[in-house]
Structures are given as C-alpha cells and as structure tokens.
Amino acid sequence: MAKGAKVIVIATDKGGDGKSTMSIQIAEHFAQTRNKKGLLIDLDPQGNSSQHFVRMEHDPFATKGGKKPTKHPEYNPNDPEQAGWDGITSTADIFLGRDIYPYPTKIANLSVIPAYASLLQDVEEVSKDDVTKKVYNRFLQFIQLIKNEYDFIVLDTRPSKGPLTSAAIKAASDLIIPTVLEQWSIDGIYGLLQMWKTEAFNRSDENPLNLVGILPNMVARTKLHSTFLTSLHNSNSIKDYIMPYVLRKRTIYAELMVDGGEPQSIYQLPENHPARIESEEVCNYIYDKVFK
Amino acid sequence: MKKFTIDTSLIDAIGDTLDAGLSYKGKLKTEVIPVKKLVLDPQNARDLALGFEDLPDGPSTSDPFYERKLNEFEDLKHFAEEIKEDGVLQPIIVYEEGGKFYVIAGERRSLGSAIAGLNYIPAIVRSKPDEYNLSRIQWNENLQRKNLNLWERLQGIDRLLKGYISEVDPNAIASPSLIVKVANFSMSMAVDYFAILNGDQELLNAIKEQKIDNVKKAVQITKIKDPFAKRQALDACITGATLEEIENIATLDIQATPSTSTSNQKVSMPIKTAGRQATKVTLGTTTNTKAVKKIVELILNEPEFNDFRNKLDNINWEDYGQVSKLFNRVLGLLEKRVNK
Numbered sequence: 333m334a335k336g337a338k339v340i341v342i343a344t345d346k347g348g349d350g351k352s353t354m355s356i357q358i359a360e361h362f363a364q365t366r367n368k369k370g371l372l373i374d375l376d377p378q379g380n381s382s383q384h385f386v387r388m389e390h391d392p393f394a395t396k397g398g399k400k401p402t403k404h405p406e407y408n409p410n411d412p413e414q415a416g417w418d419g420i421t422s423t424a425d426i427f428l429g430r431d432i433y434p435y436p437t438k439i440a441n442l443s444v445i446p447a448y449a450s451l452l453q454d455v456e457e458v459s460k461d462d463v464t465k466k467v468y469n470r471f472l473q474f475i476q477l478i479k480n481e482y483d484f485i486v487l488d489t490r491p492s493k494g495p496l497t498s499a500a501i502k503a504a505s506d507l508i509i510p511t512v513l514e515q516w517s518i519d520g521i522y523g524l525l526q527m528w529k530t531e532a533f534n535r536s537d538e539n540p541l542n543l544v545g546i547l548p549n550m551v552a553r554t555k556l557h558s559t560f561l562t563s564l565h566n567s568n569s570i571k572d573y574i575m576p577y578v579l580r581k582r583t584i585y586a587e588l589m590v591d592g593g594e595p596q597s598i599y600q601l602p603e604n605h606p607a608r609i610e611s612e613e614v615c616n617y618i619y620d621k622v623f624k
Numbered sequence: 625m626k627k628f629t630i631d632t633s634l635i636d637a638i639g640d641t642l643d644a645g646l647s648y649k650g651k652l653k654t655e656v657i658p659v660k661k662l663v664l665d666p667q668n669a670r671d672l673a674l675g676f677e678d679l680p681d682g683p684s685t686s687d688p689f690y691e692r693k694l695n696e697f698e699d700l701k702h703f704a705e706e707i708k709e710d711g712v713l714q715p716i717i718v719y720e721e722g723g724k725f726y727v728i729a730g731e732r733r734s735l736g737s738a739i740a741g742l743n744y745i746p747a748i749v750r751s752k753p754d755e756y757n758l759s760r761i762q763w764n765e766n767l768q769r770k771n772l773n774l775w776e777r778l779q780g781i782d783r784l785l786k787g788y789i790s791e792v793d794p795n796a797i798a799s800p801s802l803i804v805k806v807a808n809f810s811m812s813m814a815v816d817y818f819a820i821l822n823g824d825q826e827l828l829n830a831i832k833e834q835k836i837d838n839v840k841k842a843v844q845i846t847k848i849k850d851p852f853a854k855r856q857a858l859d860a861c862i863t864g865a866t867l868e869e870i871e872n873i874a875t876l877d878i879q880a881t882p883s884t885s886t887s888n889q890k891v892s893m894p895i896k897t898a899g900r901q902a903t904k905v906t907l908g909t910t911t912n913t914k915a916v917k918k919i920v921e922l923i924l925n926e927p928e929f930n931d932f933r934n935k936l937d938n939i940n941w942e943d944y945g946q947v948s949k950l951f952n953r954v955l956g957l958l959e960k961r962v963n964k
Contacts (some may be wrong), residue, residue, distance in 0.1 A: 518630060522638050531643035537650040537751040543642075556628045563630040569639030 336479035345520030351381035355488035361615035368483035382446030398449020424451030704739035728764035755785030
C-alpha cells in the first residue's frame with residue numbers, strides 16, 4: 333500500500349461543473365470534521381478555490397484572466413532568511429523549481445498553495461517534448477517530497493485535459509469527477525475516464541489510481557436532470573461509479589464563495605441546513621472511499 | 625412533448641472505458657529489469673528442468689536430468705536467436721522480494737533472454753501475490769499454452785485448491801465444485817480431475833512418470849475397487865489399451881443371451897439391482913468362466929451335492945448361457961441347504 337497522504341484530484345473536462353466548490357468542501361470536511369492535516373493545491377489559473385482561503389488579487393499579466401496571491405502572511409522583508417523572496421508563493425513555483433511556502437487558512441489543519449494565473453499559463457505552454465520533464469515529473473517529485481507531511485492533498489484542476497490536469501492525475505491516488513447532468517458535461521466524463529484508464533494501466537498494484545466516483549452536481553428538479561441521472565444509474569457498467577448522493581443546485585453554494593461574505597463555509601451553516609446535510613453526506617462517502 | 629435521453633453510444637463508451645480500466649488496473653505497468661536478478665519459481669507446475677544455474681553452457685553431463693535438460697537447452701537456444709532478432713515481445717510477470725525478481729510467468733522468455741545474452745528484460749512487476757493468486761496466475765498463463773501434460777494439470781489444480789483453502793476460505797473443502805470455481809472447469813471435467821487427484825498412489829505415480837496421460841482412462845481406473853482388477857487395468861493402460869478395454873475391466877459388464885453362440889457373450893450372474901436401499905445381494909458379473917467353475921466346484925465339493933457334481937461333466941464352459949444357468953442352479957441348491 334502507498335504510504336503518505338491520499339492525493340485526491342477533482343477533474344472535469346468542462347468548466348462550471350463544480351470542481352473548485354467540491355475541492356473546497358472536501359478540504360474543509362477532511363480538515364475540520366475529520367481532523368486530518370491537509371493541503372489544497374490549486375492548479376487552475378482562475379484561482380477560485382485559492383480565493384476562498386487566501387487573499388487574492390487580479391493578475392494583470394494573465395492573458396486569459398485569473399488571479400494571483402497576495403503576500404504570504406508570514407512574509408517579513410526584514411528577515412535575512414527571507415532575502416530574495418518576494419513574499420508570494422504559488423503552484424507555479426513547483427514547476428519553476430522555487431521554494432514553496434503553503435499559505436495558512438482559518439482552519440488549523442488546512443494549508444493552501446494558491447494559483448498564480450499568468451505563471452501557470454506559461455507552464456502550460458511548454459512544448460510536447462518538455463512536458464514530461466518540466467511538468468509531469470516536477471509535479472510528481474514535489475508530491476513525493478511533501479506527501480509524508482500531510483494526511484490528504486486535494487488537487488483542484490482547470491477544465492481541460494492539458495498538461496496541468498494530466499500532471500495532477502499522474503500524481504493522484506484518487507479521482508473524483510463532478511458532473512452536471514447535461515449533455516456537454518456528460519460528454520466530458522468520457523474524455524476524463526480515458527485519461528484515468530491510461531493512467532490506471534500504468535500504475536502498479538501498490539500505487540493505484542482509484543476512481544472514487546462520478547458526482548452528480550448542481551442537480552435541479554427538472555425532467556432533464558432526473559432522466560439523465562436515471563440513465564446513468566441504469567447502466568450496469570456505470571452505476572457502481574455514480575455516487576449515491578447528489579449535490580443540488582442551491583444558491584447558498586455561490587453565496588459561500590463571495591469575497592468577504594458571511595457565512596464563508598458550509599460548516600458555518602446550521603447542522604440541519606439542507607446544503608450542509610447533503611455536503612456532509614457526499615464528503616463522508618468520499619472520505620470512506622478514499623481512506624478505506 | 626419534451627424527451628431527453630443520453631445517447632446509448634455515449635453510455636456504452638463510458639461503460640466500456642470503465643470496464644477496461646477496472647479490468648487491467650494495476651496490471652499492465654511494464655518495467656525493464658536485470659536478467660541476472662531473475663529467480664525461477666520452483667513450484668510452478670510448468671517446470672522446465674533447466675535453470676539459470678545451467679547457463680550459459682548448458683547442463684553438465686553429470687546432471688541426473690542431463691538428457692531432458694539438454695533437449696530443453698537446445699530448444700531454448702533456437703528461441704534465444706529469435707529474442708536476439710526481435711527482443712522479448714511480451715513482458716514476463718514477476719514479483720519483487722529481497723532485491724530479486726521471482727518469475728510468476730515467463731520462464732522460457734527468462735531463460736531465453738539469458739541465453740541470448742540480454743542484460744535486461746521487460747517485465748510487469750506485481751506485488752507478491754498470496755499462494756492462491758500466485759497459483760491462479762500461473763495456471764492461467766500455463767493454460768494459454770495448452771500443452772500441459774496430465775500431471776502438470778493435476779499439479780496446477782492441486783495448488784489452486786490448496787491455495788484457495790489456505791488464503792481465501794479456510795472452511796472450503798476440496799471438491800469438484802471447488803475445482804469448477806478455481807480452475808474454471810465444467811462440472812464434468814472437475815469430477816474427473818477430482819477423482820484422479822484422489823486416486824491411489826500407483827495411478828498418480830504412473831501419471832507423474834507420463835506413462836498415463838489420458839484423463840478418461842485414468843478416471844476409469846479410479847472406479848475399480850478390486851485391487852487385482854485395478855492393477856490389471858493400470859498395466860493395460862500403460863501398455864496402450866483402448867478406453868473401451870479399460871472400461872471392460874472396470875465394469876465387468878456381462879450380459880447373457882439365449883443364443884448358444886460363445887462369441888461376444890458373457891456369464892450372467894444373478895444380478896438384482898435394488899433401489900436406493902439394497903434389498904438383495906449382487907454377486908457381480910465376469911467373463912472368466914474358469915473362475916465360475918472354481919466357485920461351483922468348491923460349493924459342490926460338499927458330500928450332499930455328490931449327485932449334482934456329476935452334471936458338471938456335461939457343461940460347455942465356453943457357453944456363457946449354460947454357465948449362467950448352472951451357477952443359478954448351484955446357488956439355489958446352496959440356499960436350500962443353508963435354510964434347512
């Protein structure tokens with residue numbers, strides 16, 4: 333059995349399916365409710381999950397938009413040991429070979445390595461010849477280096493099958509695929525599963541890439557969503573990998589992501605709040621699958 | 625009216641991808657490992673006599689298995705030439721322990737690579753399986769070559785059974801049903817192999833020495849209870865008797881007919897078959913009229929049967945019908961005598 337942290341990647345092929353929201357919920361649940369020491373690594377230049385835990389600002393050099401982190405709370409320009417550091421650390425530093433200083437969060441057990449949009453965009457534009465060495469191997473080596481420091485590591489990815497998502501899948505022990513129950517999102521499941529399959533073939537018995545499941549997300553009470561959900565459950569080869577719990581389409585999830593808003597966490601909601609109940613159901617299911 | 629479905633081709637594509645991934649998850653990772661770190665599994669039923677210790681020059685003339693090893697060595701030298709040309713096309717399967725790689729499947733490729741002088745060989749490195757899974761992998765790999773002899777098949781099944789009981793279910797009992805489960809045989813095949821596995825040592829030795837390689841013949845021999853007849857059947861089998869000839873020894877199936885013709889007829893003993901619970905004694909059947917004559921003479925040796933003894937002179941001992949009637953009559957006399 334592989335030692336060290338469980339490395340959980342949340343990936344989809346399509347934007348807006350709930351990767352970042354899911355990353356945040358899992359990180360908070362495992363750290364806070366399950367008292368596990370964890371790290372969230374944001375590989376999405378959009379920086380949505382970073383923004384929930386770390387103060388971010390717009391990145392003016394990000395040609396496709398995105399954010400960058402503000403200075404690390406422990407940055408001290410007068411400290412000679414920090415000489416040469418500009419006070420900012422991000423996931424891009426993993427690929428640039430620089431030192432990494434995870435940002436603390438309000439949750440004692442949870443740290444974050446935030447995204448830096450323009451730098452991550454540069455990382456993704458590496459050539460095909462260099463991608464293995466400069467992206468995959470570097471990320472894998474970094475994870476190997478730190479995984480004994482944590483109980484879990486959550487990898488939030490961008491909606492694509494590009495180098496950063498591939499690197500995350502290659503370094504992960506567990507994969508979750510959130511999906512909206514609509515045509516384009518379900519089309520995207522197929523592509524992600526192809527990546528999972530290829531990676532699963534290349535793993536040894538001792539280091540598998542487990543498919544935790546496909547999570548029906550933002551489920552509305554519409555005929556479209558219920559029909560699609562039924563179709564997935566009715567397929568003998570798929571049904572065991574559709575999670576038995578869903579996350580409904582609720583405004584509260586968007587409200588929790590508002591900068592400076594209150595509440596900031598699903599765990600600040602009352603215990604009998606429907607969103608909290610269903611989030612805990614999903615996170616408990618994922619926890620049991622990952623830490624079996 | 626609105627109608628929504630997920631296209632079946634997409635559902636199938638997703639399902640197929642899941643099936644493929646789950647089927648081979650963790651099983652295909654190929655590495656390149658040093659040939660000099662390979663160790664052959666001595667318990668693999670498909671055992672070549674030749675080992676790494678016999679390479680690169682071949683077996684020593686003083687080796688007790690010299691002839692067999694030499695044949696294998698010559699055969700592998702040809703294989704090594706192909707490997708030199710094309711490389712090892714299919715990875716062997718190994719598990720790692722103590723810095724060595726133990727060959728689960730791919731003995732010939734391993735030895736062939738060593739003879740070819742290769743330093744490295746492609747291998748799928750698995751975690752060390754338990755005894756049951758090790759025997760199962762080797763069984764499936766060996767089965768794919770389809771030229772296992774009967775002894776090798778029995779060894780493989782025996783290992784599977786023992787491994788299953790030891791590692792998977794200690795409460796399981798070796799049985800045809802369990803053979804179906806572990807070896808994926810049909811029930812009729814499983815019954816046959818189970819009977820042979822539980823056969824006596826003489827039969828198993830003959831199979832081990834490759835004097836018997838036919839399942840059906842071996843099964844017939846296991847059905848014989850009489851030690852003398854069993855020995856007879858074993859010898860007959862070793863010397864090339866047909867299945868029918870062995871079946872005849874096994875069943876001593878004798879049928880009487882009204883005709884006086886002596887060809888293809890047998891003595892009919894008074895056989896009375898009972899239902900599930902025997903209510904009468906079955907005396908058996910035989911083709912050996914000399915044996916019947918001996919029995920009759922012994923019975924009629926009693927003084928009270930003097931008159932009847934004379935009738936033996938008129939019996940044609942080659943006529944199964946006559947002999948059968950005589951035996952019935954003698955049995956009847958004996959019954960009257962003991963009932964007095």
